[in-house]
Amino acid sequence: MTPRRGPAEVPRLDVDALLRDPATQTIVCCGAGGVGKTTTAAALGVRAAELGRRVVVLTIDPARRLAQSMGLEVLDNTPRPVPGIDASAGGSLDAMMLDMKRTFDEVVEGHAPPDKAEQILANPFYVALSSSFAGTSEYMAMEKLGQLRASADAGEQPWDLVVVDTPPSRSALDFLDAPQRLSSFLDGRFLRLLMVPAKAGGRAYLRALTGVVGSLTGLMTRIIGAQVLTDVQTFVAALDTMFGGFRERADATYARLQDEGTAFVVVASPDPDALREASYFVERLDAEQMPLAGLVVNRVQVSAIPSLTAARSAAAAEQLSEDAGAESAEGTVVAGLLRLHAERMLRRERETAVVRRFHGAHPGVATVRVAAMAEDVHDLAGLRAVGEGLSVSSGG
Amino acid sequence: MPAPSSRSRRTRAARRSGAGETGSTFPDVRLHVVTGKGGTGKTTVAAALALALATHGQRILLVEVEDRQGLAQLFDVPPLAYGESSLAVGPWGGEVLGLSVEPRAALLEYLATFYKLGRAGKVLEKAGAIDFATTIAPGMRDVLLTGKVYEAVRRSRKGSGAVYDAVVLDAPPTGRITRFLNVNSEVSVLAKVGPIRNQAESVMRMLRSSTTAVHLVTLLEEMPVQETLDGIADLTAAGLPVGAVLINQVRQDGLPSDALGAAGRGDLDTASVAATLQRVGVAKDSKRAGTLARGLADEAGEHAQRVALQHRERATLDGAGHPVMELDLVPTGIDLGGLYALAEQLREQGLS
Numbered sequence: 167m168t169p170r171r172g173p174a175e176v177p178r179l180d181v182d183a184l185l186r187d188p189a190t191q192t193i194v195c196c197g198a199g200g201v202g203k204t205t206t207a208a209a210l211g212v213r214a215a216e217l218g219r220r221v222v223v224l225t226i227d228p229a230r231r232l233a234q235s236m237g238l239e240v241l242d243n244t245p246r247p248v249p250g251i252d253a254s255a256g257g258s259l260d261a262m263m264l265d266m267k268r269t270f271d272e273v274v275e276g277h278a279p280p281d282k283a284e285q286i287l288a289n290p291f292y293v294a295l296s297s298s299f300a301g302t303s304e305y306m307a308m309e310k311l312g313q314l315r316a317s318a319d320a321g322e323q324p325w326d327l328v329v330v331d332t333p334p335s336r337s338a339l340d341f342l343d344a345p346q347r348l349s350s351f352l353d354g355r356f357l358r359l360l361m362v363p364a365k366a367g368g369r370a371y372l373r374a375l376t377g378v379v380g381s382l383t384g385l386m387t388r389i390i391g392a393q394v395l396t397d398v399q400t401f402v403a404a405l406d407t408m409f410g411g412f413r414e415r416a417d418a419t420y421a422r423l424q425d426e427g428t429a430f431v432v433v434a435s436p437d438p439d440a441l442r443e444a445s446y447f448v449e450r451l452d453a454e455q456m457p458l459a460g461l462v463v464n465r466v467q468v469s470a471i472p473s474l475t476a477a478r479s480a481a482a483a484e485q486l487s488e489d490a491g492a493e494s495a496e497g498t499v500v501a502g503l504l505r506l507h508a509e510r511m512l513r514r515e516r517e518t519a520v521v522r523r524f525h526g527a528h529p530g531v532a533t534v535r536v537a538a539m540a541e542d543v544h545d546l547a548g549l550r551a552v553g554e555g556l557s558v559s560s561g562g
Numbered sequence: 563m564p565a566p567s568s569r570s571r572r573t574r575a576a577r578r579s580g581a582g583e584t585g586s587t588f589p590d591v592r593l594h595v596v597t598g599k600g601g602t603g604k605t606t607v608a609a610a611l612a613l614a615l616a617t618h619g620q621r622i623l624l625v626e627v628e629d630r631q632g633l634a635q636l637f638d639v640p641p642l643a644y645g646e647s648s649l650a651v652g653p654w655g656g657e658v659l660g661l662s663v664e665p666r667a668a669l670l671e672y673l674a675t676f677y678k679l680g681r682a683g684k685v686l687e688k689a690g691a692i693d694f695a696t697t698i699a700p701g702m703r704d705v706l707l708t709g710k711v712y713e714a715v716r717r718s719r720k721g722s723g724a725v726y727d728a729v730v731l732d733a734p735p736t737g738r739i740t741r742f743l744n745v746n747s748e749v750s751v752l753a754k755v756g757p758i759r760n761q762a763e764s765v766m767r768m769l770r771s772s773t774t775a776v777h778l779v780t781l782l783e784e785m786p787v788q789e790t791l792d793g794i795a796d797l798t799a800a801g802l803p804v805g806a807v808l809i810n811q812v813r814q815d816g817l818p819s820d821a822l823g824a825a826g827r828g829d830l831d832t833a834s835v836a837a838t839l840q841r842v843g844v845a846k847d848s849k850r851a852g853t854l855a856r857g858l859a860d861e862a863g864e865h866a867q868r869v870a871l872q873h874r875e876r877a878t879l880d881g882a883g884h885p886v887m888e889l890d891l892v893p894t895g896i897d898l899g900g901l902y903a904l905a906e907q908l909r910e911q912g913l914s
Binding site for chain 1: 844
């Protein structure tokens with residue numbers, strides 16, 4: 167491997183080329199919470215649509231104003247056209263927010279016979295778990311992605327590009343791990359053991375059981391109580407009828423993430439935690455042979471006058487303050503300006519070092535840097551501006 | 563780096579908290595829960611709070627529950643094993659210990675405590691029940707984590723009172739905090755009788771009492787502030803006690819107010835700035851001085867916009883009716899020195 171010398175050698179992520187390429191069918195935005203992932207997904211959607219793609223954006227948990235900027239007022243699990251998109255290049259944009267509970271209900275209704283479905287939907291454990299199960303939102307995001315792709319492929323919808331935001335989880339890896347975890351649980355020994363009494367049709371059967379199964383059920387009864395255990399067993403037995411279809415779909419969507427039409431965009435902010443998370447994720451994509459398009463670093467400090475260093479700027483500010491001239495208003499103002507610049511340059515140096523560390527570990531990951539903006543995105547114009555920032559990497 | 567406006571902060575703090583320099587804003591609180599939107603520096607603020615509370619002879623336990631070893635990284639110590647270990651000596655004579663709660667270990671401990679299970683725990687482990695409880699069902703996971711925190715707050719040595727004077731919890735983010743703290747009330751609904759129900763009720767009692775305070779960390783930006791207000795509303799509705807709003811990464815004005823206004827409007831007199839730059843030797847010639855002056859004016863303009871936004875968001879937070887405290891932006895990033903500086907700022911504002 168040739169030694170790398172600096173950020174200058176990091177390849178630039180060409181967002182416009184990615185969006186224009188008709189082979190790009192799915193873009194998945196991943197990253198730690200609070201790095202601007204949803205905003206990035208929305209901005210990519212707007213830009214792609216205005217470049218002529220027919221796009222649907224799936225957002226998971228958008229801030230109210232961001233949702234409003236795409237004309238999304240209600241969470242109803244249905245893609246709706248985003249008003250105000252410039253369609254002169256022949257593109258269009260639909261957007262939706264994921265309703266996790268609704269999506270889960272639809273999966274149950276789609277896979278279980280009607281009487282079973284009703285039983286499941288009414289079970290207190292289903293009600294508690296369908297919205298709080300670890301990995302439910304990740305699983306449901308994948309499920310919804312599968313549905314959107316399927317209706318695009320079948321020609322029911324005009325979309326040629328699906329952009330997905332991922333749930334705001336503790337770790338970016340959750341998006342990849344959760345469906346697997348859920349299916350291995352559905353396959354798991356524990357669940358089958360729990361189901362034994364329900365399948366055998368009664369508790370009398372328990373007496374015939376020996377060894378692990380008997381002591382396990384007895385133990386569970388002692389710990390969570392017989393009533394709770396019965397509820398769980400009923401729930402699990404009802405779910406059992408739909409497990410097959412459930413898991414097949416998760417596996418199919420997962421496999422789909424590995425095909426060439428998919429592009430992962432890893433989103434980070436220039437701080438150590440977010441980039442560590444991005445590192446894990448990039449390694450994981452590599453291990454799973456999933457296609458990485460590149461890294462977006464949001465909110466970077468930029469300066470048009472980087473040749474004035476932090477040290478030089480701070481020293482000059484100091485000198486101005488010490489000078490007799492500092493009594494003058496002008497001296498105070500210029501000292502203030504120089505201090506602000508020095509702080510900006512200090513942050514910039516620190517950010518550059520953190521990003522460089524990432525590239526040291528992952529040379530060759532194409533990257534685009536987006537300058538920090540003074541205010542949040544409120545409207546389509548704001549999303550357009552972010553899109554422009556994405557297509558022209560910030561220098562400085 | 564000394565805070566340029568620490569005097570004005572002290573005045574502001576005294577005015578807003580009513581506690582001034584005479585004492586703590588939360589004298590009776592034993593459990594400080596610190597939450598915040600992702601990216602706001604929740605872990606950093608929790609650590610600074612623990613240091614601030616560690617005054618003479620006080621033992622403070624700092625707990626993390628998100629299984630990411632953020633505390634070890636922050637304090638630059640080896641990863642925390644299950645069990646409490648010293649993180650830092652408080653600058654005012656106390657001690658901060660750290661605990662990283664790992665759900666598996668917490669579950670086995672929980673089972674051993676409540677059911678005297680011994681080897682039976684192994685059976686559950688083998689059957690995958692422990693995996694199920696700790697990774698699949700977040701409700702159970704949260705029951706275990708809050709249970710462990712409860713145990714730490716209540717732990718005492720015979721005759722010598724509580725082991726920890728206060729516990730600081732680096733909690734899940736604002737979007738999940740109410741569900742996390744409230745999980746034990748859901749348990750009470752599912753388990754109608756038995757030791758689990760009793761435990762759940764005791765934990766809820768403590769979390770809802772005046773010995774607990776839930777602090778929300780935010781930035782003075784629109785999304786985090788909105789999320790903070792939503793979080794306060796959720797917590798209040800659930801009967802959980804809201805403590806302070808802790809604003810992280812505050813940028814000071816940095817310029818006299820008329821200059822700040824001019825910068826915001828793009829009206830700074832760049833010719834005169836350029837002349838000054840040339841006079842102090844930052845720029846050799848007038849061309850370079852002009853370039854630098856325009857660059858500085860643009861940066862100041864952005865800064866002014868940012869400061870104006872801060873003032874608007876600050877006013878919104880003040881309207882929420884809870885104490886508000888501010889922490890300066892540390893441009894070089896957070897290390898142990900930075901943590902002590904932030905702890906000092908919290909103390910100046912009467913937090914401890």
